[in-house]
Amino acid sequence: MNNSRRHFLRGLTGTGAILLGPIANCLWATAEGSTKAMPQRFVFLLKSSGLTPDAITPPSLKSAIADQSRLHRIALKDHALPKSLRALEPFKEQVGIVRGFSGKMCLAGHTAWFGALGVHGSPSENSGGTPIRATLDTRLSARHPSPFKHIALALRGSAVGGGMRGTLYPGLSAWGPGREVPYQGDPDQAYHQLFGSAMASQEKRLSYDLESDMFDFLSADITRLQSNVPGSEKDKLEHYLKAFEDLQTRRNKLARMKDVIQRGAPELTDKYHSEVGVDRLESHFILAASSLISGLTHGVTIRMDGLEHIYSGLGITEQNVHAIGHETGSNGRTSLECRDLIREYHIKLIAELAKKLQNVPEGDGTMLDNTMIIYMSDAAEAHHGSGIEWPYVIVGGCGGKLRIPGHYIQAPGYHQDGHRTIGNFYTSILNAYGDPVEHYGNLDITLEKRGISQRGPVSDLLA
DSSP, rough: HHHHHHHHHOOOOHHHHHHHHHHHHHHHHHHHTOOOTTEEEEEEEEEESSOOGGGOOOOGTTTTOOOOOOOOOSSSSTTOOOOOGGGGGGGGGEEEEEEOOOOSSSSOOOOOTTHHHHHHSSBBBBOOOOOSSOOHHHHHHSOOOOSSSSSEEEEESSSSSOSSSSOOOSSSSSTTTTTTEEEEEOOHHHHHHHHHHHHHOHHHHHHHHHHHHHHHHHHHHHHHTTTTSOOHHHHHHHHHHHHHHHHHHHHHHHTTTOOOOOOHOOOOOOOGGGGSHHHHHHHHHHHHHHHHTTSSSSEEEOOOOOTTTTGGGGGGOOHHHHHTTTTTOOBOHHHHHHHHHHHHHHHHHHHHHHHHHHEEEEEEEEEEGGEEEEETTTTTTSSSEEEEEEEOESOOGGOBSSSOOOOTEEEOTTTTTTTTTTTHHHHHHHTTTTTSSSSSOOOOHHHHHHHHHHHHGGGGBOO
């Protein structure tokens, strides 16, 4: 850091330090030709019922990629995207289609639970069990601190059953071993939690202030209690105290960011209270975009649907996602047509999110340049996923850290020399973003016995 930069940053106090510090760092980073100081954003979008590999593959590439014995890397610029991905055509230079990485160390079936982002098995299809590590989404967010270190939103709860409203536990994300991330299923509650510190009515503002006072009292009580309990219990109280202190720290940051939050907060419309699934999902996407742009968070995960969800807002009223996955048609459409329509709707939402981020200048580019949006399934390649491959659609510039944007990438097939797993894929992403983990996730025992290497990153993916 040069002297003028250091002098300027030291001169910032109070609100100026909160609001102008990140902006100043970005300006100096650009002037010095560095992108390391640019905030990086991560958006994970998980759907149910599998993501069919052929459905995300450009038709003009299908003959060229038939050979599964080698890795394929093909520029997308000369190939039309498949119909359900067509909304991403304007962003094609920042679209990546990734296929061929297997995930057979995860539970196969309707859902892989925590394994989809944590690369490990679950006890049964009806139980996600306990997460054994921080999942990819939260691990990435942790490297880029923000008032809300990671935001998780859900249209429904777990893939196998689960609710629709309030705090949900879909069994997808974890802060660490045994620490599941709760998801918010109510857009109106999420709005209050994210933007309420700046946008609340006088009545809700009073409630917010009373909650803050309560947390202060609780923290003081816990501190006093620590001196009167046995040593074995002090650690438990320390965890409680840290949680309350972290919450108060976040509230204080939000109070100082009030003006920024007010400018970036979305309009609160009737959609936030709607019982129609597409309205709630669209509201979640609006909240995600506003939270990223306002700097409230750098990481978002959205559960797009669940097996029990009925897409009545798309005119699919007769069958839920589960029945459609079992090749049952609905409202005069075949199962395949229903799946295509749902995917097309999801991609439309992703394109709208990408456009909002692209409209925000950042450094010598835009916010989208420093964002990675990952669209995937929690059930691998099919409604009853086998984990033989796990397809992904990636949107954004990825901060220039990965050689994915603008390309179709397909790893060698399962059992082929050079085949790699989603553990290798996630290791590559973590390494690219400055987390030099040797290998992320569990190993595939079958590949291990065959002597197929599955440790470390995939060098071809790294910039």
